Amino acid sequence: MKTPFIIGEKIYFRAVEMDDANLLLRCNNQPEVRETFFIAFPSNINRQELDIKNLYDRQDYIPFIICEKETDRAVGITAFHRVDLVSRAAVFSIRIADPADWGKGFGGEATRMMLKYGFDQLNLNRIQLVVSTENERGHRAYLKSGFVQEGIMRQAMYHHDRYSDFYLMSILREEYYKHGGLK
Ligand SMILES: CC(C)(COP(=O)(O)OP(=O)(O)OC[C@H]1O[C@@H](n2cnc3c(N)ncnc32)[C@H](O)[C@@H]1OP(=O)(O)O)[C@@H](O)C(=O)NCCC(=O)NCCS
Numbered sequence: 001m002k003t004p005f006i007i008g009e010k011i012y013f014r015a016v017e018m019d020d021a022n023l024l025l026r027c028n029n030q031p032e033v034r035e036t037f038f039i040a041f042p043s044n045i046n047r048q049e050l051d052i053k054n055l056y057d058r059q060d061y062i063p064f065i066i067c068e069k070e071t072d073r074a075v076g077i078t079a080f081h082r083v084d085l086v087s088r089a090a091v092f093s094i095r096i097a098d099p100a101d102w103g104k105g106f107g108g109e110a111t112r113m114m115l116k117y118g119f120d121q122l123n124l125n126r127i128q129l130v131v132s133t134e135n136e137r138g139h140r141a142y143l144k145s146g147f148v149q150e151g152i153m154r155q156a157m158y159h160h161d162r163y164s165d166f167y168l169m170s171i172l173r174e175e176y177y178k179h180g181g182l183k
Pocket of ligand 1: 096
């Protein structure tokens with residue numbers, strides 16, 4: 001493992017490095033992946049490198065590269081956005097870069113690892129996310145990790161000639177620890 005920050009069963013998290021620019025570029029341009037984030041504009045390597053350069057100057061954005069333990073391969077990125085240390089709240093996101101790596105359990109495990117990090121180490125009170133109602137895989141991984149559906153954001157995003165509804169989901173600290181924290 002290369003400079004792991006958090007170690008799980010199949011995966012570990014490490015900080016984002018300049019060498020990860022290509023992985024992020026794939027996430028932002030590859031149609032199947034970017035469409036789940038409704039990204040409509042292209043990105044290039046310069047943009048990615050600029051983003052990575054100043055990434056950890058901010059305290060409201062905490063990203064990790066998800067690596068497969070067995071191979072040391074970088075498979076995706078997960079992050080807390082809009083980290084608010086007054087309200088103790090953050091927005092969660094995750095992307096596994098290659099559709100061939102979907103359904104292997106990486107996303108579910110990474111989600112649970114981020115919840116543990118968010119509640120155990122950052123002392124957050126609320127973690128929220130939004131996910132398209134058409135993204136069954138994501139929705140299922142989040143429900144299984146303990147996220148609760150709060151509501152539906154109607155016609156939240158547009159692509160393929162139509163609007164899509166999004167679920168607003170969250171998990172509170174008290175819910176997470178009710179059963180002793182998710183493993
Ligand atoms: C969403 C995403 C992070 C999930 O990661 P993953 O590694 O594919 O997820 P997992 O392998 O842990 O599977 C999650 C759940 O979805 C289920 N699943 C797998 N394929 C599925 C499918 N085609 N339809 C519905 N559910 C499916 C799995 O069985 C699993 O549930 P289970 O643990 O009860 O069996 C990943 O697919 C991804 O990065 N997609 C593109 C980007 C994206 O959608 N990000 C989220 C935007 S909010």
